[in-house]
Amino acid sequence: MATGARGELLRRAGLRAVHVHPASNGEIQTIMRILIVEDDVEAANYLAKALREAGHVVDHAADGEAGYELAATAPYDVLVVDRMLPKRDGLSVVSTLRGEGNHTPVLVLSALAQVDDRVTGLRAGGDDYLPKPYAFSELLARVEALGRRPRQQEVETRYTVGDLVLDRLSHTVSRGGQDIPLQPREFKLLEYLMQNAGQVVTRTMLLEHVWEYHFDPQTNVIDVHISRLRGKIDKDFDKPLLHTIRGAGYTIRDISR
Amino acid sequence: MTSLGKLFRTTAFKLALIYLAALTLASGAVIVYLSQNTASLLHEQVVETVDAEISGLAERYRTGGIRGLVATIDARARQPGASLYLVTDFAGNVLAGNVEGLGERVFSGESGELQRVSYAPFGGGAKREAFVRVFQLSGGFRLLVGRDLREHQFFRDLLSEAMRFWLFVIAALGLVTWVFVSRRVLKRIDAMSATGQRIMQGDLSERLPVDGSGDEFDRLAVSLNAMLERIEALMQGLKEVSDNIAHDLKTPLTRMRNRLEEAMRQGGEGAPSDDALSRTIEDCDGLIRTFDALLRIARIEAGSSDAALVDLDAGELVAEVAELYAPVVEDAGGSLTVEAASGLGLHGNRELLVQAVINLIENALKYGTPEGADPLKVTLAVARTGDEVRLSVRDHGPGIGEADRTRAVQRFVRLEASRNLPGSGLGLSLVNAVARLHGGRLVLEDAAPGLRAALELPLGKAKAGKQGNEGGVGDGG
Numbered sequence: 001m002a003t004g005a006r007g008e009l010l011r012r013a014g015l016r017a018v019h020v021h022p023a024s025n026g027e028i029q030t031i032m033r034i035l036i037v038e039d040d041v042e043a044a045n046y047l048a049k050a051l052r053e054a055g056h057v058v059d060h061a062a063d064g065e066a067g068y069e070l071a072a073t074a075p076y077d078v079l080v081v082d083r084m085l086p087k088r089d090g091l092s093v094v095s096t097l098r099g100e101g102n103h104t105p106v107l108v109l110s111a112l113a114q115v116d117d118r119v120t121g122l123r124a125g126g127d128d129y130l131p132k133p134y135a136f137s138e139l140l141a142r143v144e145a146l147g148r149r150p151r152q153q154e155v156e157t158r159y160t161v162g163d164l165v166l167d168r169l170s171h172t173v174s175r176g177g178q179d180i181p182l183q184p185r186e187f188k189l190l191e192y193l194m195q196n197a198g199q200v201v202t203r204t205m206l207l208e209h210v211w212e213y214h215f216d217p218q219t220n221v222i223d224v225h226i227s228r229l230r231g232k233i234d235k236d237f238d239k240p241l242l243h244t245i246r247g248a249g250y251t252i253r254d255i256s257r
Numbered sequence: 258m259t260s261l262g263k264l265f266r267t268t269a270f271k272l273a274l275i276y277l278a279a280l281t282l283a284s285g286a287v288i289v290y291l292s293q294n295t296a297s298l299l300h301e302q303v304v305e306t307v308d309a310e311i312s313g314l315a316e317r318y319r320t321g322g323i324r325g326l327v328a329t330i331d332a333r334a335r336q337p338g339a340s341l342y343l344v345t346d347f348a349g350n351v352l353a354g355n356v357e358g359l360g361e362r363v364f365s366g367e368s369g370e371l372q373r374v375s376y377a378p379f380g381g382g383a384k385r386e387a388f389v390r391v392f393q394l395s396g397g398f399r400l401l402v403g404r405d406l407r408e409h410q411f412f413r414d415l416l417s418e419a420m421r422f423w424l425f426v427i428a429a430l431g432l433v434t435w436v437f438v439s440r441r442v443l444k445r446i447d448a449m450s451a452t453g454q455r456i457m458q459g460d461l462s463e464r465l466p467v468d469g470s471g472d473e474f475d476r477l478a479v480s481l482n483a484m485l486e487r488i489e490a491l492m493q494g495l496k497e498v499s500d501n502i503a504h505d506l507k508t509p510l511t512r513m514r515n516r517l518e519e520a521m522r523q524g525g526e527g528a529p530s531d532d533a534l535s536r537t538i539e540d541c542d543g544l545i546r547t548f549d550a551l552l553r554i555a556r557i558e559a560g561s562s563d564a565a566l567v568d569l570d571a572g573e574l575v576a577e578v579a580e581l582y583a584p585v586v587e588d589a590g591g592s593l594t595v596e597a598a599s600g601l602g603l604h605g606n607r608e609l610l611v612q613a614v615i616n617l618i619e620n621a622l623k624y625g626t627p628e629g630a631d632p633l634k635v636t637l638a639v640a641r642t643g644d645e646v647r648l649s650v651r652d653h654g655p656g657i658g659e660a661d662r663t664r665a666v667q668r669f670v671r672l673e674a675s676r677n678l679p680g681s682g683l684g685l686s687l688v689n690a691v692a693r694l695h696g697g698r699l700v701l702e703d704a705a706p707g708l709r710a711a712l713e714l715p716l717g718k719a720k721a722g723k724q725g726n727e728g729g730v731g732d733g734g
Contacts, residue, residue: 040508046515053522111507119565133511133545135538136518185580211581213611224584247521247535 032056032077032147037067037093038109039085047080050136051143064088071097076104077147080139083110083121091124098125105146109134118214137248141200148199159194162241162254164233166194175233185210186229193242193252202249226250269442273435280427288423292416299412303388303404304371310340310402311392318394326400327353340404341376341387347397356401359389374403386410445474449481461489499552506548514541550683557609557690566604566695568718571639571646572597574607578614579637589622591633598639601646604717605695610648613691616684617650617710625652625707641716645697649711656708662701688712 034056038044041062048058059074061067064085071079071093079097083090094106108126110117111133121129128142159166163176171187173180182190189210193201203222207213226242234240242252318326323344330342334355343354351357356376370391375384389403448466455463464485465478521534579595586593603610614637621635636651657665666689688710689699697714 040511043508043511043515046512046519050515050519050522131549132507133514133541135542136515211577213581214608215612221581221585224588225581228584247518247538 030077030147032143033059033075034078034080034143034147035059035061035067035070035074035076036080037061037064037071037085037090038080038082039063040082047136047139051140054140056143062086064090064093068093068096071104072100072102078143079104079106080143081106081108081126083108091121091126094125107139107142107146135202135247137200137245138202138204141202141205141249144199145196145201145205148196156195159191159197161194161197161252162239164194164241164252166190173233175237180232182229182232186225186232189225189229190233190252193250196251198251198253200245200248200251205249269435269439273431273438276434277427277431280431281424284423284427285420288416288420292413295412295416296409299409300388306340306404307371307388307390307402311390311400314342314400314402315392315394318398318400323352323396323398326394326398330354340402341389343401345399345401352398354401356387356403359401373406376403442474449474449478456485461485461492495555499555502552507545510541510545514538514545517541547683550687554683554687554690557687557694566606569603569605569607569610570599571601571603571648571714572599574603574610575614575637575639575648578611578618582615582618586618586622586633586635589633591626591635593618593635593637596636596638596640598641601639601641602717603646603695603714605714606691609691609694610712613688613712614648614650616688617712620684620710621650621652621654621708625654627653627706628655642713644716645713646716647711647713649709651704651707651709653704653707656703656706657701659703665701666699685710 034051036044036047036051036058038047038060039062044060044062048060051058059070059076061070065087067079067081067085067090068088070076079094081090081094085093090108090110094108097104097106105127106125107128107130108121108124109130109132110121111131117131118129127146130139130142157168159168164173165175166173166187168191173182173187173190189206192206192209206222206226207215226244230240230242234242239254241254242250243255245251314326314329317329321329327344330344330353333339334342334353339355341354341356343356343359344352346352355378357378359374359376372389372391374387374389376387376389377384386406386409387403388406389401392400392402394400445466452463452465464482467475467478467482469475517534517538521531521538575597576595579593583593618635618637622633625635626633631653634653636649638647638649638651640647640649666685685699692699692712692714695714697712700711700713702709702711
């Protein structure tokens with residue numbers, strides 16, 4: 001199952017041509033149990049199907065009441081909750097769960113166009129927020145980032161991908177023992193990528209976490225910053241670590257070790 | 258504006274002044290009329306009294322001779338409040354009377370003429386005023402009868418005293434009226450304008466106070482409230498419509514995008530090419546973006562207060578955006594410079610202001626390339642002008658002609674020069690809406706050469722320190 005999911009993930013990620021030997025892969029791709037609370041049946045089915053294809057286990061609730069019942073009784077790794085739901089508003093489901101001490105990561109979906117929608121969404125207890133319509137790749141990247149979250153709370157001071165090492169304490173980056181000087185923002189960018197090593201990170205996620213801006217960048221702002229970073233960490237080395245995932249974003253990983 | 262200055266500038270003050278002037282004039286007229294009438298009445302009374310006494314005394318003279326007359330006059334003159342009497346012989350010697358110190362001139366006049374003279378009372382004392390009449394008796398005797406004018410004088414004094422008192426009362430009343438009316442009016446007007454301000458800031462649920470007195474302010478408040486109710490209903494409708502549009506149009510768009518992605522993932526025989534699919538997804542995203550921008554502008558312009566405003570540092574905000582965009586401009590073969598004054602505070606929504614500055618930079622990137630071989634040059638500036646902070650983005654491109662500048666800000670307007678470039682024509686409208694939400698404006702200027710687009714926003718509190726800036730990663734490059 002894990003192998004199939006892995007292959008599927010890479011195929012979706014646009015890395016079809018790369019041969020991956022499952023055992024040689026240093027990253028861990030966990031299977032997550034995800035609950036989708038969404039009243040639009042077609043959107044929910046599509047989402048469930050796509051998440052299953054990515055190797056996860058998915059349950060679906062079509063209204064706020066049912067969603068709350070499921071979330072409160074079964075252990076999930078991530079909840080994907082739409083804001084506008086019949087019977088019970090998505091945000092009230094989330095805040096009730098939080099009030100009961102349930103800290104399952106929640107991704108809030110919303111079709112509302114309010115200026116500070118995100119703020120209300122996050123204030124109610126959501127961990128991340130995605131406006132509709134979204135790209136599935138964006139949603140998957142965020143769900144997987146949320147699912148990984150608890151493990152990251154054990155503070156890591158050093159990130160390693162291949163021979164690339166980032167030391168959070170001394171703020172230094174080296175590859176193959178060779179120091180690479182980075183600008184503060186480039187350091188932050190690499191830090192976030194390495195924190196999510198092996199996972200797809202979208203442009204919007206980078207803009208949110210590295211620059212703390214929440215909107216859809218219109219030009220290739222992020223691409224330009226990535227290509228500068230790539231010029232520093234990949235250019236003089238024969239094996240690239242920072243990969244572009246077409247139609248999704250970027251990932252940092254050591255593929256052919 | 259001081260509260261006193263405010264008090265002076267009220268309509269009530271002007272009204273009080275007019276009221277005071279009119280009342281003074283009217284009462285002045287009344288008093289003048291009254292005193293004149295009284296004076297002539299008193300005068301007539303004097304004349305009558307004097308005439309009656311003269312004819313009585315003349316009668317006495319005819320019957321009792323000079324002796325009888327003198328005796329009568331002596332008797333009358335002793336009474337309290339007596340008239341003035343004087344009898345002289347042909348040589349001018351005084352035979353009887355209670356007056357002295359009259360000039361010789363008094364007797365030279367025509368007989369029967371009423372004269373105003375000053376005299377000294379018999380037995381000394383201050384000079385007094387009197388009306389007298391001289392009557393020629395037979396035998397060369399002359400009889401003078403008069404009335405003292407003290408009563409007249411007293412009455413006149415009384416009137417002028419009353420007049421002064423009256424004027425004082427009027428002035429005091431005017432002042433009191435003015436203070437009361439204007440304070441009451443000001444209070445209500447101030448309450449109304451405060452409510453108006455709050456409403457303009459986007460809280461449409463506010464209402465003007467109605468105290469139920471049914472006066473003109475109440476009626477005004479009631480009709481303004483009715484207007485507000487209508488506006489609120491309309492805005493609510495707009496909000497609902499845009500929420501519904503958001504939900505109803507975005508749902509099919511989501512599905513459409515999902516299916517395209519699915520088709521792309523599955524591929525296989527007879528499937529459309531990835532290129533066609535990804536281009537369709539791009540179009541789909543473009544549609545969504547335009548649509549989001551429109552809703553966003555509508556929301557901002559409606560002034561709905563869901564955009565949280567915080568204290569920001571204008572220089573920091575611009576420096577951060579510059580740091581994000583500098584590599585983009587450099588990759589386009591240009592350079593981006595920042596000229597930011599420090600310590601200028603702004604009270605605003607960070608997201609929206611950043612979006613506005615980014616839109617301006619994107620415009621400079623798109624349209625700001627100088628003609629000829631010169632490289633692209635974009636300058637971001639933060640400066641203070643009076644009570645405003647000016648965030649400006651300047652390029653060295655062809656600029657926008659003066660005639661087109663107003664149009665350029667309107668929704669969907671794309672100037673001739675930009676027709677063949679990608680874009681929705683909403684960029685500047687959004688910037689404009691953001692500027693207006695913050696109580697400022699977007700100004701497009703000729704920077705000769707190039708265009709300078711400036712956001713002029715009210716100066717806020719200078720932000721103390723760097724903490725508390727949720728997005729402020731202070732390591733700008």
